[in-house]
Amino acid sequence: MMEPRPAPPLQDVDNQELKKLLSSLPKERGIISSDTYQYQGFWYPPHALQGIINCQEEFQPRENDIFLVTPPKSGTTWLKAILYALVNREAHPPQDPHHPLLSKTPHQLVPFLELLHPSEYVSVCNSSDSSTRILATHVPLGTLPKAITGDSSSLNCKIVYLCRDTKDNFVSLFHFGNDRMKTSPISLEDAFDLYCKGISPGGPIWDQILGYWKESQKNPHKVLFMRYEEMKDEPYLQLRRLANFLGIPFFPEEENSGLVDQIISICSFESMTKVDVNKTGTFVDGSNNSSFFRKGVVGDWKNCLTADMASRLDQITEEKFRGSGLSLSNISSPCSPSPCKP
Template sequence: MANHHPLYSKFFQTKKTEAEVEEELRTYTTHKELISSLPTNKYGLRLYGSFWLTEKNIISILSAQKHLKASPDDVFLSTYLKSGTTWIRALAFAVVNRRKFSFEDHPLLTTHPQEQDIAIHVEGAFSFPQVPDIDDAVNISQRRIYATHTPYSLLPQSVKKSTRVVYVSRDPKDALVSFWHFTNASRPPNAPFTSLEEMFDRFCEGGYLGTIWDHQMEYKEESMKRPESVLFLEYEEMQEKPEECVRRLAEFLGQPFTREEEEEEEAVQKIVSLCSLEFLKELQVSKNGRVYDQWGDYVMKYSSFYRKGKVGDWKVHMSPAMAEKIDRITQQKMGQYDLIDRHQIK
């Protein structure tokens, strides 16, 4: 049975019986066989549900669907690739634990938001033949926080039934440019540089995690059906009105700020400052820290997770024709939602 790697070691401390190990391996093998039967495309992805995904993604999704038992007190964070994942992890952790940790000695000052103590990365933790022992793992957060890129339709049923889900959307143009920079900054040694032009068509065709438009629409529609269970945040609005969005997040999670926290402690402003990308990327853990990628295949720098994080940076890198094509798809797919106004569709 394959070994887990250090990033997720805290979830594999409980000793299991031989029968339990064999059962987990049988399930893993069954999942691998199922995946091998799924349709493939020119990018080597498999069609699961309505999304083209890597085999590693599908393995973790199937395992989480079978084994992840979310509780009503848990928090589930979801984003498409490079759409505010690190930021929302930090914000959610700070909001949930604001009474447990002081701002002067806060875990986020020394712990990167991508680490498992801040939020459990579902695709990584559930990617192994062994089933992670989430319940037995030491958790510094007052509430268990998960982070995922999984489409809503493929989330575990326990999450859909009982857990609060927070989704962050982002202008597809900015998400693509950010993903392009991240892919090159975090590529394994000797891997070739990928041009934006090379990445563009694959992105539009959904060749990384399904299309960003389908991903966003699933969460948007669910947030409209069940606003008490799914909160849909916009990256652009979070940049424009961070304090208002932090208040919305706290209210949604059932931990609204008191008048004392607002007026005397300035908790909202402190959380916004602590979790700002400008502040986080200057910390030593961000500058010097290294970690295995989510699958444990190679070591990447924590600094790869930060760049500008600005709205509209696509204008520096993307040709007018590229921008027009993405805007056209966005209008076709998302035109019924007012969030496209934030993307400055021309």
């Protein structure tokens, strides 16, 4: 599979149309980039915008493509690994000492759609079924190419959406952003203010989550809505649920052989952080591969946010989701730890 090419910094972009577009868009300080731009109602770092426009105009889905969609820092790397191992379990049994997950990062095996050049779309080959590609993205439902989401589409494409408690999401995003921008870190307070205003990658996060939640209720055969916390609490149940949704359920003999446990094990945080390629090297945008593996736990926000911060995010989330039938976490009175530092 051809890996996506590195995205050039904005000052090196030679696409005059993109420069013209960026100059016309609302701009703010970003959490994971120095600048972020509002496009079609949502916020993106500049390196993603050209790819988003390209895929809206040129991407053609295949019959059984699988799209993993997440807000950034919601378990993307973990679910990429799980999807790859699940879909390819026959060609690459998880107990194989030469399994691709032991030599490549999940991001190499499951590329981001918006980081691919149009010429690379057809070269993605990460499934033994030629009609299936596994692709990831951070974009909202309405930003996906209409060929994927349109009601008239006769394709069997599947969308797997994963999100998490917004407090943990913010904390993970804050740390990731400052790992990327060591020379110009953003303060916790400034990042939090931007996040609460909806200015985060692919955000407002509440609008993105609600879009996929409503679509999953309308078309449950098309969109599977998953929560990070449930993945952590019930990995066996959620993996079976994912397999059933994709139309590749586990056979009794696979269950009896321990295959489900093996997939969970090879994709675990503990296993992936021991793989050399995940500890060294860089991602296509220049990020360290190790920055995608921080803690992998639920509730780390208690080590970073003040009680007032946590309460504010809970209140925003409750208000945004009111009447939707969706809840990401039980709203409770948080403890009052010392806030984390950049």
